Amino acid sequence: MKIATITEAKNKLSALLDIVKAGETVVIVDRGIPVARLEPAAGAKDDEGRLARLERAGIITRAKGPIPEWFFTTPPPKGLPGVNLSDYIIEERREGR
Helix, strand or coil: CEEEEHHHHHHCHHHHHHHHHCCCCEEEEECCEEEEEECCCCCCCCHHHHHHHHHHCCCCCCCCCCCCCHHHHCCCCCCCCCCCHHHHHHHHHHCCC
16 A cells, blocks of 8 residues: 555555556545545456456447467558549448447
């Protein structure tokens, strides 16, 4: 547990939030008396639960194994002449594909 004064909390809030994101609690004191506590929000580190919810909703599909080596060595496909890839993707999204 980290203890920070009010002045330190005002001047170094981003650094204190980094500590909290790492799972540690920060107690803010005023003249040595605890007045507040910063701690991770409930479920903030629950990546597995969040991924499970996204998978159930059909938003993501989790990988079944490691990424094959060819994925990193194969060059990307070339675009079709005269076709703007951005327009093609936007049209797909409009059609719900």
